[in-house]
Amino acid sequence: MKIYKKAILPLGFSASGVSAGIKKSGKLDLALFYSSLMAKASCKFTANTMQAAPLKICKQYLKSNKDFQAIIINSGNANCFTGEAGLSDARKTTNFLAKHLGLKNKSVLVASTGIIGRRLPFFKIKAAIPGLVKQLSLKGIDQAKSAILTTDKLVKEISVKLMFGKKPVTICGIAKGAGMIAPNMATMLGFILTDAHIAQKALDRALGVAVGHSFNCITVDGCMSTNDSVMILANSAAGNHLIERGKGLDLFMQALNLVCLELAKMVIQDAEGATKFIQIKVTAAENENEAKKVALAIANSSLFKTAMYGENPNFGRIVASIGSSGVKIKERDLKIKVSSLKFRDIKVNVSINRGRSAVTVYTSDLSPEYIKINAEYN
């Protein structure tokens, strides 16, 4: 398995990104991923009950259809809390793009990120779509990966190449997200493109597992977004034997886990205002669920996060946050180890003497810069 720290489009895929004028800044804000072959899709969406229009539309499409050829994404506007008009805007976006690509309706997925509660300017998207389609290319990935960003400072991208029999398969991941990051999931969009030939059930399972151990194990501010989506398209262009179960699926899952975890970590590296990258590992838990509860209680504690920012060894706050998780740990069973606070990378190890399960969660510190960014963002 070879790992590349950049997005490399798998066979059959192209991409593009343009400025449609949704962002006031004039920066790139409309992205397209396209597969020339029909691809199987699998998606995971936020657990927030107030879901944005594009998520609702994608869910509708996915009910009747698992074959897709394109994903269109806008940044600068979340198309959330926009009522019937918002649903219509999302639907018109997919339909207009499908027409321009010569695809049938409902074979386009859609995602949005940005401010909540403002009507999506569909007329701007409509005007930009012809150019977006025209610019589709292998190199277009560079524009696409920028066009999905909002407060992000870094582009999040990774690719993995591995052999299935004699056929090379590529898995390429791109993500955005820097704040409003919490399970499940984050103001986080993740797009994974692969030329693997894989069965629908195997794809669904692989994505579920990978998201559970990556995007659902990160938190910046405990704020759960309305727009979180992770989407994978698998277009079979690699021509490998069908991945269904056994060793083949294990290998695919291993690679997909790596892609998702690396993207998730990049989100935390880029967390709004972050000066620390913090890994919290909870071991000796009764089960994974319990370990995650404890780890996230620490990771979401503002007091823990400010202590990390201040390089302040106030570990009592770790104790307090663990106690607030509701997991009944005896004081004498709790062991806490924290690496030096002087470095950017900090490791917190918590052992709770209740069993054999472990989970690792990633988070950032809480700095005045986070507040500045979010006090002003609109």
Add this chain to the structure above:
Amino acid sequence: MKIYKKAILPLGFSASGVSAGIKKSGKLDLALFYSSLMAKASCKFTANTMQAAPLKICKQYLKSNKDFQAIIINSGNANCFTGEAGLSDARKTTNFLAKHLGLKNKSVLVASTGIIGRRLPFFKIKAAIPGLVKQLSLKGIDQAKSAILTTDKLVKEISVKLMFGKKPVTICGIAKGAGMIAPNMATMLGFILTDAHIAQKALDRALGVAVGHSFNCITVDGCMSTNDSVMILANSAAGNHLIERGKGLDLFMQALNLVCLELAKMVIQDAEGATKFIQIKVTAAENENEAKKVALAIANSSLFKTAMYGENPNFGRIVASIGSSGVKIKERDLKIKVSSLKFRDIKVNVSINRGRSAVTVYTSDLSPEYIKINAEYN
């Protein structure tokens, strides 16, 4: 019912506060409330499973005994996560004080607030107790109310006087708390002293209700403390007819609710780094529990709080936080009204069209000052 914005000790009570040298600053850090008559006690403690030693000791005492005459409180050290040694320190504190006051063991309650995970310097407390007892007086309340503070900038105090038949009854409340404030409850200590003659069951019920609508309806940072305690002593000195049920209990509860709610609001007024006092009212909920869930989801959202700090009308964040509460509200049923952000006092009204219950929660904004305070506190 007359309300006084200061602590007025009820009949039979005296108080004192000294510097025992627990705080490095040399500020007052040891307080005593004393009743010359035996008093009925009732207490509410944090839901944090990692409870501090003084809470464990109080719970032990309360199992075998409901009659108390004193509460001793230290600030500067939470005596939490201190193991068997911490339990012994708390026990020695109550026993040594009981001896000095000529009381039997287990008739003294104890509370601590401050940093977690450091051994309580009992030798300093032991050395200070004789002076603390000597200085007991009506005026000593002024020292006592300062000695319980940590990062607080304001003293929190209120008194209510009301007639039961021809007998005047006083309820006096003192609290501390400015951060690590979240239901249930807060790094919050509340002490309520009354000369009312009231049955134990009625006292327990009244305190439970009052805390539910006050200290459990405030949040600064969503961080649940290990040391939260609200304690009431009722010494019967007013000589009123026993308050047990009916109108008498209603009146007492009304007064106690007021005392607790005003103290809780003062905690939010004094929240670490706060520039806003925010009242979040959720109406038309199916039940109170659901209303509280929604209100606290908003109140604990870092993104909402930073928007308030920035006077940034990014109300999408209210929508997102409501959705993260897990309560299934239809988009079209959600009505949000926010008062002008230019003032210190902000009112957020949220109606969810699911029923007739309502709850009001109080919170503050999240400012760079909060981070500064907590990055440095140790």
